Amino acid sequence: MVGQRNDQSHPGQDAPTQDRNPQQALLHDTDPSLTDAAEVAAALGVDPAKGLTSEEAKRRLEKFGPNELAQAAPVPKWKKFLAQFKDPLVYLLLAATAISLVAWFIEKANAAPGAEGGEALPFDAIVIVLILIVNAVLGYIQEAKAEAAVEALAQMTAPTTSVLRDGKITRINTTEVVPGDVIVLGEGDSVSADGRLFAAASLRIAEASLTGESVPVGKKPDTLAEAKALGDRANMVFNGTSVTQGTGRAIVTGTGMNTQVGKIADLLSATEDEKTPLQKEMDYVSKILGVAVCIIAVIVLVALAVLEGFHDIHDVIDSLLLAVSLAVAAVPEGLAAILTVVLALGVQRMAMHHAIVKKLHSVETLGSASVICSDKTGTLTRNEMTVERVVTPSGEVALTGTGYAPEGRMVGVNGAQLEGAEALKNEALATLAVGALANDGDLRQGAQAGSWEIVGDPTEVALIVAARKTHADRRLSQFHRVAEVPFTSERKRMSIIARDEAEGGLLTVFAKGAPDVLLGYCDRISVGGAVRPLTDGDRQDILATVERLSGEAYRTLGQAYRPLETARLSEVPGIRANAAGEVSDIADQAEVIERGLIWTGIVGIIDPPRTEVRDSVAEAHRAGIRTVMITGDHPLTASRIASDLGIIEPSGAALTGDQLDQLAAQGDQAFDQATAKTSVYARVAPEHKLRIVESLQRQGNIVAMTGDGVNDAPAVKTADIGVAMGITGTEVTKQSAKMILADDNFATIVAAVREGRVIFDNIRKFLRYLLSSNVGEVFTVFFGVVLAGFLGITQPGSQGVTVPLLATQLLWINLLTDAAPALAMGVDPQTEDVMNRRPRRLTDRVIDRQMWGDIIYIGLIMAIVTLIGMDMHLTGGLFTDRSVDALGHEAQMTEARTMGFTILVFAQLFNAIASRSHLQSAFVGLFSNKWLWGAIGVSIVLQLIVIYVPFLNSAFGTTPLSAVAWLECIGLAAFVLVASELRKLVLRVMAKRR
Structure with missing residues (x-):
């Protein structure tokens, strides 16, 4: 198990020290906080000056394993x-399989001696099982891909x-400690393991996650005289805590499960992954559809029982299969898997554009952002x-x-x-x-030609850089530093x-600093090569x-x-x-030296705005997203940069921290x-940022x-969307954030919001498509049974x-x-x-009234064209009998079902084209x-196979269609696209009139 203890010894047993984990040997024999740092280093075989x-x-690492807490055993692939079969719908389908098998056995048992007892094999049951297996395989593959995508992102963060x-x-990587x-x-670092400090400078560590102490604890490397509680071990650092101030170095004494956090890890109960809001809503929609279908099925069955009665076991079985058909038609089986995959693909695309989203559900929030609060340095500037x-x-x-x-x-101010x-x-x-x-x-030549690397502030x-540009650095080599008073x-x-x-x-003193401060230590000024008193x-x-x-x-x-x-420095007057x-x-005698x-003069330094940010700010503004700059810089500097980037008007002003404090004293309003x-x-x-x-959230x-x-x-x-800087951000901030900018660029945030909106739009597209298609199936089955006599589906002399x-x-x-078209719609290009x-708004429903209108409208059209196509090939319906003379009742029903089956498939393919927008014509950006189009092509080929391969004819109750029948199928199915275009046209006209 990852992170588990690697030795098999137990307290009280003697085990050779060299065969035991050194961290366990040390903790077993001594308390690091009571041991001198040099002895700790010797016990762990490390030179503190050089490290391992x-x-x-x-x-x-190979012997003792990664530095991570023990994880639950991975779920086996077979589990x-x-x-994939743990779903109420699957249970329903398995029930249908059982019913089909019972019906087949009854038919075989009741067959006259020597006569064929119905089908040679229970094709219905076989096909249902095979499709369940195929669905499970597809779902498994999709979930595996999604997990792989999330794992890849986890590695990036x-x-x-x-x-x-x-x-x-x-x-x-922390796991390699x-x-x-x-x-x-250093300040902002997360402590990755338990360790014994041997050097510290103004070091303070927040240990609230471990000890509950809300105030950061000061740390010193001094050896403790007696054992103390965890929160009082000032010479120790602990895994899971964070540095709030200062610097330090520590020798790792415990990793993984051998840390203080590891000791309590087993007490933490495992929690299941929380479903995303989208998944919750999809569960809700599925339940609504399921309940609605069950109600419809009960109504139909009761009506049939009252009006026609059940004459034998076949009638009962047929009625139960009808209920199963309604349920199968209602719920899109692969919805959850498709949703997960589409989100995972979107997150991967964001990562390619330097926006690393840590959790899938954050994508939903991204598309809803209404305010982006950004730091200035490095994000809005270069x-x-x-x-x-x-x-x-x-x-x-x-x-x-x-x-x-x-x-x-060097040039004049105006060039x-x-x-x-x-x-x-x-x-x-x-x-200079x-x-x-x-x-x-320091400035160094980079590995690539023309690139430069900086060291330091x-x-x-x-x-x-400025000195090199002007060659002011030519005489610098003759100076050698002998002392420093640090900033x-x-x-x-x-x-x-x-x-x-x-x-x-x-010796010469060279000084730089804030002009108003440094000016206080000057009494002379250099003008034209001469030095005179400063007035x-x-x-x-x-x-x-x-x-x-x-x-x-x-x-x-x-x-x-x-x-x-x-x-000689010692000869300077006043120096001790x-x-x-x-x-x-x-450094303690700065007043004498300075x-x-x-x-000599002032230098004006600027962090130039990123050229691409102004366009991103404008794009955010068009999207109804307000950009807010929050910085520690001078108000005039902040206003100038904000004005250049289009965040505020040139006359706009900044609000300072002092002013915010005054407002806070007046209350929230x-x-x-x-x-x-x-x-x-x-x-x-x-x-103030908090x-x-x-x-803004209020x-x-x-x-x-x-x-x-x-x-x-x-x-x-x-924040609803915490964004950490990937380059300059501290580990603590990265862990707190939901998204990390790999390039520290504001434009990447706007690009991520755009991608979030595209993903959400595409989710709505395939939901409109899936649900309208399934509602079309429900209406086809429902009205096909209710209006059976009117449409000719119930033939004279037939029962049940x-x-x-x-x-x-x-x-x-x-x-x-x-699966295929829905996934394809999940990567639809942005509009x-x-x-x-x-x-x-996050409170807006994913499937609103407007979409439900589309779903029901298209579902009705699908059902109508499907039933018309079936009626055209049946006796006693509205249209001319086409097959009365040539076919018997059973063959005639098979042909009609094949027509309805094919029309419904092609109607859904036309629906995939129409569902890409609620208002925009499907012919805009058609290809x-x-x-x-690849998914549609595959679907057509598969439909041809199920119609023209003989053994599939028996399994799916199909028969080959003539060329004329194909024209009828495509013509009727295309009416779904026509009806959708007419509805969109009406809606566009109505929208313009408002």
Whole structure:
């Protein structure tokens, strides 16, 4: 069993340690929380600095199994196959088989000696059994394909874990984590196994799923002095929890069922998969049809018993077979399997377009989305930060080129040449050089020609790219970093100290940060190659420039430097050093290092909007879907990007997090009024996202919400359609989401909504087709019995019930016309108006009154043309007797049934063409679905076989038809298409008049 324990030892038994799972050996002999981390590493045979080798990890994975909880034993294939027979309809058909066998035996027993006792074999019973088997095989194959599709998607969304292997950090599938692995934890990661911490920095982990503690727990690697409860083991991390802050490294001490989660896994009762809303509605429809047919059957049987009476056992059997025929005609046997397959195929198509839907039923919700709440960075924009502006005391320049390719040049703001502006160019180059030096990022040539890979923060890499574009990086190689004061969210700046080898090893401070913050540490400014004191006027000008650039959607960073005029850090005035002259705590002396800086300029960085997003926003708007931007950026930046993308008008403004807090204090009504009108939110915190989603849902919206960080998970989970970023998203967010964007692109969300609508439209198409076809069969049987004398179906001298169509014929029709055309309609191309309609409400019925009207109308037409075709070949009906002289009663009934059988098959094929739209003519895009025409072709061939193969004639009660009869069949069946077109024409005219 997957995930089960692999050793056979039990507590109290002595087993060689080398033959036992190391995690079990450790847990059996010691408590990792009470053991020094070095001893834990030694016990598990791992070097914490390098991790396991790939070969050792592979060996342990093979020996101890995947890191996953024990799963229920897979259902054997034979049980899955037999499950296809667990259906009330199948029981009914088996009852029909038994009745047919009884009737056959009675006929054989009552036959006169030497005379033929009816049919040589019980063909009705044989055919019903064979068709049941074929149906079961088809259902089994369809379900297997659907399961395979879902499994493939599960693999695409499988969680991953960062581990240290062969001395390098690598990302692996969580199931491949083994005892002794060193897992590397960061904010937003899910903890994939139990482990002993040996390194942690500000690490906090949410353990509510395991301990019930709602507040994240601080973690430290210190060894505990005594055994403590699970929630107090600060040096341990546990499977199933999530990192909310900081970083850490831990040695895996337990995987799979040997984790704390695994210990309680056996206590969890297995739950059955919940049926989707569509499946529930289909069950409801089937029950309604079944009840209706049972009522009809009872009425018919009672009427026959009262009016004609049952003269012998044959009358009773015929009457029961009539009831079975009605039931067979009413319910489409393969509906559930077809529905599952169509949904699975749709989900696969979405995955091909980078939208990974984790559960099939989410497809239904997707097509109903009315609001899409999206983050800005990476989703609406390219997430490729680009320096476009450099502002210095002498003026402003622009840089061409976008993205991380270092291709571009320095030009004037309006694209003009910078001839003669040497002071401005030199100041711009100096500003870019400072940004490239005060930097922890890196830009590398990609594996493919012309591609580039970034390492580190995209904003920092953008500064490196800008320096390379302008060749401002030519002198950087002469500087060597000796110390760093890192960036923090509280400091909003970073500084490095570099040694200038070209200037005798003198030290210089290079700093960058938020302009308003960094400006406070500057007292001088570099202008035209000279340094002078920074005046209040200079400060006002710089801050005004920052405000202007922010209004133009730029993120601004100030750049400054300071020569320390010494080659030894310990000689800098104010610096604390030890007796040996070493400075080990430079980060704690930032105030000394960063004072007296010289201002050089500002860079304006922008994350360019994705070119395809504007069209997607417009498409969403046409579809009645509102797009909402929620970002932590500056309000002016958010409004500018939203305006460029068409989310708001150019004059529109953003609502900030502070304003949302004020509205929330006034109550839900004030908050809802604001969210009903506002489409851009800036400077918001994660809790604001959750409030916005809940507010929109209170207004009756179906909300899609994107997220990437761990703090986004509550909003993503609360939304009707939680969407996680596949590239930048954390594991916690991915697990909370119903859909994952493999490309982090807003356009993919809109494409997924479009696909969801197409899938839902196609489901309605094949439901209209299936149910109208089955209702046509019910009406044919019902009216064929009720109006038997009027139509000539009951012949003079005959007794009992004469069923218009045999149960085997109805089964063949359902098998023939249900599966292939319905599946083909499930992949019907999208219609032109799919994104020109308002979103569907989840409360709307899949089969509404309008569709029921189509179903009953087409069902009646089918029954009428079928019974007319039969009447034309029977004595005593409305039309001329065609076969009275040439055929006897039994042969005449066989020919009439063959006519009705064939007409009904072709009527349903014409119905497949007509059912593709409620209003649009079937001749619009007639040949756009090649699969449908292929399915129709296969159905025609099979119908020819059942009519012209002799042994099938006996099995299905058919006889070969003449050329004239074929013309009659096709002509009458085509009237279904004609009648449908007339109804659509009337409905279109009525719609225009409204």
